[in-house]
Amino acid sequence: MPGKTTPPGFQPLETPLLLKNLTSAELHQKLAPLGLTARHARQLQVAAVRHGDYPRAAANGFSARLLAGVRRATAIPRLKLLDRRVSPRDGFAKYLFAGTDDARFEAxxxxxxxxxxxxxxxxxxxxxxxxxxxxxxxxxxxxxFQRDLTTWEIVDQVIQIQADSAHPVRGVVFMGMGEPLLNLNAVLRAAQIFAEPCGLAISAKAITISTAGIIPGIRRLASECRSYKLIVSLTSADPRRRRELMPVEQAHPTPALIAALRDYHATTGQRITLAWPLLAGINTSAEAARQLAGLTRGLPVQLDLIDVNDPTGRYRPPTRAELDAFRDALRAHLAVPVVRRYSGGQDIHAACGMLAAAMS
Ligand code: SF4
Known part of the structure; x- marks a missing residue:
């Protein structure tokens, strides 16, 4: 019967291969023993990633036997969508998902x-x-920390949100829950699936990877030489103050971090964005601006100012007057672009720093 026999030389896979978890080149490599060509692999990727299904055999040059073999060897996983909230104030939308083990996370x-x-x-x-x-x-x-997400669990966040949206998704930022550079294999593979033409075809330049400052990850990103944008959450140029706010400073100290960013710029030619959550009275003084200028001298950066969103109330964003004074100090000391980022979705707890895997 067609599709029932195993082609000679094909080692049955121990578990089904998960589509959305592999790039098209990896799919080709793993399924080539079934007779899958590189073109078939791209068609398989299009069908799985864009339509959540397998290709139709006749329309895509798959024989019935090949398609049956692919179906037996693979599965198309899907996240559970537990909840969805849209902000009536600014249209930001928060999605609560669960993976296979019911671990919850948000996009x-x-x-x-x-x-x-x-x-x-x-x-x-x-x-x-x-x-x-x-x-x-x-x-x-x-x-x-509970666990790393797998590639397909990252990819499916965008697939499901795209399916729920009236307009196209043209960019992805790895700035939700977790530190992307501590799950870099899965993140890089997901970014590749987002970018490949048979995946979601999102421009690599519209993919942003953020980090709290994981130095080996930054060095690896530089060596991969992709066009993804890098955002580093600096928050303070004073290592002592930074250690209080971001314990990562202990293992990845600011001087070594800045050295890695200088190397990153030298290798990729890219300007690095430094994220600066605005914490009134803590990192918004003229002295903070002076320290930042000293630290980044000669390094092309852009500074993104983002209001802190701390539901505990321990930190607050600056008042208008405090922000104006800080911006004046930045202008006086730093000749770099400074961008005030809108921190949206606060009313549905979707803004930066508010993701806690719960709809409140
Ligand atoms: S800002 Fe939050 S999610 Fe990002 S690295 Fe720090 S603790 Fe983790």
């Missing part, structure tokens, strides 16, 4: 709908369940 859809004719979304994805780094101003950090 946020960021609307960029202001430009007529170019209405699109960016999706902020999680890379881990919880986070081990325990930044003092972050709700995810207070959860502790």
């Amino acid at each position: 946020v859809r960021i609307p960029l709908l202001h430009k007529a004719g170019d209405q699109k979304y960016v999706v902020c994805v999680s890379s881990q369940v919880g986070c081990a780094l325990g930044c003092d101003f972050c709700a995810t950090g207070r959860l502790g």
